[in-house]
Amino acid sequence: MAQIAHLxxxxxxxxxxxxxxxxxxxxxxxxxxSIREQHAHTTTWIENQPPxxxxxAQSTEEVADIVRVAADHRVPIIPFGTGTSLEGHVNAxxxxxxVDVSQMNQVLAVxxxxxxxxxxPGVTRKALNEYLRDTGLFFPIDPGADASLGGMAAxxxxxxxxxxxxxxxDNVLAxxxxxxxxxxxxxxxxxxxxxxxxxxxxxxxxxxGTLGLITELTLKLYGVPEAMSxxxxxxxxxxxxxxxxxxxxxxxxxVARIELLDTDSxxxxxxxxxxxxxxxxxxxxxxxxxxxxxxxQAATFGEIADDAGGTGFEWTTSAEARTKxxxxxxxxxxxxxxxxxxxxxxxxxxxxxISNLAEAVTRAQDKAKELGLxxxxxxxxxxxxxxTTALIEKDNMDERAQCDNFLxxxxxxxxxxxxxxxxxxGVGQGKMVSLEKEHPSAMATMKAIKRxxxxxxxxxxxxxxxxxx
Amino acid sequence: MAQIAHLxxxxxxxxxxxxxxxxxxxxxxxxxxSIREQHAHTTTWIENQPPxxxxxAQSTEEVADIVRVAADHRVPIIPFGTGTSLEGHVNAxxxxxxVDVSQMNQVLAVxxxxxxxxxxPGVTRKALNEYLRDTGLFFPIDPGADASLGGMAAxxxxxxxxxxxxxxxDNVLAxxxxxxxxxxxxxxxxxxxxxxxxxxxxxxxxxxGTLGLITELTLKLYGVPEAMSxxxxxxxxxxxxxxxxxxxxxxxxxVARIELLDTDSxxxxxxxxxxxxxxxxxxxxxxxxxxxxxxxQAATFGEIADDAGGTGFEWTTSAEARTKxxxxxxxxxxxxxxxxxxxxxxxxxxxxxISNLAEAVTRAQDKAKELGLxxxxxxxxxxxxxxTTALIEKDNMDERAQCDNFLxxxxxxxxxxxxxxxxxxGVGQGKMVSLEKEHPSAMATMKAIKRxxxxxxxxxxxxxxxxxx
Numbered sequence: 001m002a003q004i005a006h007l008x009x010x011x012x013x014x015x016x017x018x019x020x021x022x023x024x025x026x027x028x029x030x031x032x033x034s035i036r037e038q039h040a041h042t043t044t045w046i047e048n049q050p051p052x053x054x055x056x057a058q059s060t061e062e063v064a065d066i067v068r069v070a071a072d073h074r075v076p077i078i079p080f081g082t083g084t085s086l087e088g089h090v091n092a093x094x095x096x097x098x099v100d101v102s103q104m105n106q107v108l109a110v111x112x113x114x115x116x117x118x119x120x121p122g123v124t125r126k127a128l129n130e131y132l133r134d135t136g137l138f139f140p141i142d143p144g145a146d147a148s149l150g151g152m153a154a155x156x157x158x159x160x161x162x163x164x165x166x167x168x169x170d171n172v173l174a175x176x177x178x179x180x181x182x183x184x185x186x187x188x189x190x191x192x193x194x195x196x197x198x199x200x201x202x203x204x205x206x207x208x209g210t211l212g213l214i215t216e217l218t219l220k221l222y223g224v225p226e227a228m229s230x231x232x233x234x235x236x237x238x239x240x241x242x243x244x245x246x247x248x249x250x251x252x253x254x255v256a257r258i259e260l261l262d263t264d265s266x267x268x269x270x271x272x273x274x275x276x277x278x279x280x281x282x283x284x285x286x287x288x289x290x291x292x293x294x295x296x297q298a299a300t301f302g303e304i305a306d307d308a309g310g311t312g313f314e315w316t317t318s319a320e321a322r323t324k325x326x327x328x329x330x331x332x333x334x335x336x337x338x339x340x341x342x343x344x345x346x347x348x349x350x351x352x353x354i355s356n357l358a359e360a361v362t363r364a365q366d367k368a369k370e371l372g373l374x375x376x377x378x379x380x381x382x383x384x385x386x387x388t389t390a391l392i393e394k395d396n397m398d399e400r401a402q403c404d405n406f407l408x409x410x411x412x413x414x415x416x417x418x419x420x421x422x423x424x425x426g427v428g429q430g431k432m433v434s435l436e437k438e439h440p441s442a443m444a445t446m447k448a449i450k451r452x453x454x455x456x457x458x459x460x461x462x463x464x465x466x467x468x469x
Numbered sequence: 470m471a472q473i474a475h476l477x478x479x480x481x482x483x484x485x486x487x488x489x490x491x492x493x494x495x496x497x498x499x500x501x502x503s504i505r506e507q508h509a510h511t512t513t514w515i516e517n518q519p520p521x522x523x524x525x526a527q528s529t530e531e532v533a534d535i536v537r538v539a540a541d542h543r544v545p546i547i548p549f550g551t552g553t554s555l556e557g558h559v560n561a562x563x564x565x566x567x568v569d570v571s572q573m574n575q576v577l578a579v580x581x582x583x584x585x586x587x588x589x590p591g592v593t594r595k596a597l598n599e600y601l602r603d604t605g606l607f608f609p610i611d612p613g614a615d616a617s618l619g620g621m622a623a624x625x626x627x628x629x630x631x632x633x634x635x636x637x638x639d640n641v642l643a644x645x646x647x648x649x650x651x652x653x654x655x656x657x658x659x660x661x662x663x664x665x666x667x668x669x670x671x672x673x674x675x676x677x678g679t680l681g682l683i684t685e686l687t688l689k690l691y692g693v694p695e696a697m698s699x700x701x702x703x704x705x706x707x708x709x710x711x712x713x714x715x716x717x718x719x720x721x722x723x724v725a726r727i728e729l730l731d732t733d734s735x736x737x738x739x740x741x742x743x744x745x746x747x748x749x750x751x752x753x754x755x756x757x758x759x760x761x762x763x764x765x766q767a768a769t770f771g772e773i774a775d776d777a778g779g780t781g782f783e784w785t786t787s788a789e790a791r792t793k794x795x796x797x798x799x800x801x802x803x804x805x806x807x808x809x810x811x812x813x814x815x816x817x818x819x820x821x822x823i824s825n826l827a828e829a830v831t832r833a834q835d836k837a838k839e840l841g842l843x844x845x846x847x848x849x850x851x852x853x854x855x856x857t858t859a860l861i862e863k864d865n866m867d868e869r870a871q872c873d874n875f876l877x878x879x880x881x882x883x884x885x886x887x888x889x890x891x892x893x894x895g896v897g898q899g900k901m902v903s904l905e906k907e908h909p910s911a912m913a914t915m916k917a918i919k920r921x922x923x924x925x926x927x928x929x930x931x932x933x934x935x936x937x938x
Contacts, residue, residue, distance in 0.1 A: 111824060112719070113715050113719070113822075113823065113824035114823055114824050115719065116822070155664060156662075156663075156664040162662060169662075169668065169671070170635075170639065179914065183910070183913070184910060185910045185914060186908070186910050186911065187908070187911050189887060189888065189889050190822045190887045190888070191820040191821055191822060191852075191854075191887070191888040191889040191892065192632075192822075192823075192851075192854075193627055193631060193636050193852050193854065193892050193893065194820060194889035194891060194892060195624060195625040195626075195818075195889075195891040195892065195893050195895040195896070196891045196896060196900070196904055196907055196908065197675070197896055197904050197907075197908055197911070197915055197933055198675065198676055198680075198915045198933075199638065199668075199672060199674065199675055200911055200914060200915065202638070202668045202671035202672070203667060203668060203671070203672055203918075205668065206664055206666070206667065206668055207667055222721065223719050223720055223721040225721060226721075246582050249584065250582070250584065250692050252692040252694060252758075289721075290765060290769075293762060296759060296761055296762065300759075349664075351660040351662060352660055353580065353585070353659045353660060353661075354582065354583055354661075355580060355582035383660075383662050384660055385660075385661075414660075418658060418660070419658065419659070419660040420658050420660040420662075420663035420664075420665045421665050422663060422665045423662050423663060423664065424662065424664050427664070431665070435665055435666050438658070438665055438666075439655070439656070439665065439666060441652070441654045441655050442655065442656050442666070442669055444652070445654060445669060445922060446669065448921040449667060449672075449921055449922075451921065452917040452920065452921035453914060453917060453918075464666055465666075
């Protein structure tokens with residue numbers, strides 16, 4: 001597995017800044033080892049690199065004050081939401097201050113007529129939807145984990161229903177952020193579209209905390225559909241499943257979710273959830289619309305699936321049946337882990353044009369086999385995005401090396417097939433080398449922007465771009 | 470009307486660069502007065518500021534060569550597509566070279582399975598749809614004019630069906646551009662989503678040629694809907710029409726177009742097209758989907774309109790009837806001009822949250838009346854975007870002053886109502902002051918990015934940001 005770099009530490013600056021901030025924040029600045037480790041990266045294979053202190057901010061002004069102190073002393077700032085990111089985004093390779101915004105968790109305004117909501121960055125997506133429950137509105141982006149909305153924006157997250165509702169890129173209308181110099185910036189606005197100047201909102205979305213710390217978000221909302229239906233269909237192979245996906249998208253069926261599980265994943269959820277799905281590639285779908293609309297969508301997909309060689313097509317509008325099916329999908333990660341008890345999971349995240357998806361998935365499966373890795377596959381296939389979950393023993397250096405091979409293979413494969421090294425997890429520490437392979441001509445411009453906005457490289461250093469010169 | 474600044478000219482550099490480029494490009498470099506004026510701004514009230522030469526580029530490499538010569542001699546480059554932009558984008562306030570990409574008009578690749586297309590920047594939207602005619606696919610963005618796709622991306626254009634299909638921001642997957650130093654950059658990719666680094670695609674979209682010259686675009690396509698239906702409904706006032714729009718959007722009716730015409734606009738198209746629509750605010754709609762779907766959508770809207778006080782609701786799937794109705798809408802600009810023969814039209818472009826739309830339109834109407842201006846209104850009301858078309862005599866200084874008042878009033882109104890000074894036309898030369906009012910905290914960052922990418926300010930100087938320090 002790729003070695004994660006430690007960067008030079010500014011010991012004096014860190015000590016001074018912590019001293020100043022301790023005076024100001026008292027118990028809301030913590031330096032205990034366990035809280036520091038908990039705020040560094042723990043959800044993947046990437047080594048834990050704790051910050052020197054964790055600060056619990058409660059307002060934009062507090063964040064601005066913290067960043068100004070950090071800027072004065074050239075101390076790294078690492079934004080922290082829920083710590084559910086997957087590529088080492090919350091690690092502190094040069095030490096510094098983890099700024100935890102989980103206490104900035106207020107929904108500030110709901111505008112039902114405009115289908116938008118203004119939230120603080122520590123609001124999680126589930127908390128938001130809980131808050132919205134009686135309004136008939138919802139926020140659709142669902143990356144699986146109950147991530148903070150600030151973190152989801154920072155990593156340009158998406159998930160199972162991006163095929164219908166887009167990603168964070170498409171659903172953030174406006175941002176407030178604290179820049180590396182401590183200034184507070186507001187970008188975008190509540191109008192549904194704008195041609196007023198550079199799109200700084202989209203620049204901050206996906207910048208992984210390297211250009212600023214998001215302190216407020218205005219997000220699009222959607223009316224809860226009148227009806228939802230689910231469907232499933234088994235295919236003899238990945239290629240025929242992908243063909244069904246392509247036709248479905250091409251015909252304009254506004255599918256809300258369309259997920260692929262490969263044979264290993266189906267086997268995993270059968271065992272985990274006590275199901276008896278045929279052990280062959282499976283598509284799970286969800287449709288949103290009117291009663292008549294979701295019936296029509298399901299029927300159209302049924303015909304397409306049949307033509308593509310699918311079998312066992314079933315659909316339902318029953319909430320109970322839907323929940324059971326999708327719960328199995330949502331538990332797939334845990335189900336996969338059970339395929340090899342005690343193993344650790346290493347997720348990949350490539351995304352390719354859907355015409356290349358069958359080839360990408362098949363070659364990924366072949367490569368895993370060749371390397372002796374068990375790596376079941378889940379895919380948000382409407383977008384061409386899929387995750388392999390390599391199950392390895394972390395302490396087994398051979399397996400780590402093979403896993404490393406596998407991840408590099410997948411990144412190269414995605415680039416070869418006109419795709420991207422990351423559909424939704426981001427670059428973080430794990431994919432900096434692959435990013436340079438995907439965007440060789442664009443790196444100089446990305447670095448120029450980083451230097452222009454953060455010349456001292458204090459905002460989440462060692463992520464996306466390293467070095468920045 | 471706002472005076473448009475002339476910027477200092479680099480006479481020596483311009484002369485030298487033209488000499489070098491004339492050697493290289495021969496007849497494809499033109500310096501005649503008429504072609505230079507034609508390549509400066511002619512479609513609005515903004516004064517014509519011709520470039521010193523017009524160059525017809527035929528490839529990305531040629532553009533890069535031109536930009537390198539311009540960079541060596543610090544000479545402005547003004548990208549030119551079809552010249553249909555509305556805010557002085559193609560003017561040359563410091564002189565320099567207009568780079569006309571209309572001969573870069575090839576469709577390079579269509580990927581029907583992935584619903585994308587790769588085009589050169591001089592392909593117009595109508596030419597693209599003509600090219601796609603037999604594929605069952607189309608490109609939906611429709612700003613009215615048959616603009617070049619490069620220009621549409623550069624101004625973040627949209628139009629009547631953005632409510633369903635989004636704007637250029639949402640439909641550009643990847644770009645190739647020549648940077649101000651002559652380097653060729655590729656951003657984005659053909660995968661439907663990506664979290665791989667800063668979103669340079671979205672930074673270039675809407676940058677109005679100030680950060681680079683777009684030389685290739687990868688765009689999303691859509692399947693031609695199985696069925697389309699059109700509807701119209703008259704309302705007693707703008708508020709009740711807006712209420713119908715809000716409910717329609719809130720209920721998730723996936724309306725493809727929803728346009729408001731105020732009473733003056735209805736009167737204009739009645740006279741122009743020989744129609745007898747009731748002279749009262751009108752909503753025109755279009756629905757895309759299956760046969761059953763468009764019928765259901767139209768019926769749902771009919772119920773909403775009825776509740777909101779609408780009358781004379783009619784809908785049809787007849788292509789002939791649809792065309793007649795929408796032709797009248799598309800001709801509205803010319804119809805408006807006939808309201809005051811010989812007058813010039815000055816378009817505004819504000820966009821507000823739809824809950825504020827009725828107030829915005831009503832206050833705009835009242836202000837026009839107060840100022841003695843005839844200014845009929847058309848609105849892409851699903852997005853909260855509307856255009857007033859002030860009909861004035863250009864040579865009448867009093868009317869010009871009143872029109873200036875009116876435009877400033879509208880920009881201030883949009884900002885007061887949580888909206889934007891430009892929904893789709895861009896900033897150009899006409900709205901630089903208003904941009905600073907809308908985004909006071911963001912200007913420094915926009916300028917920092919401009920300086921980082923174009924330190925000598927050679928790419929379309931005097932647009933969006935002026936000065937850049």
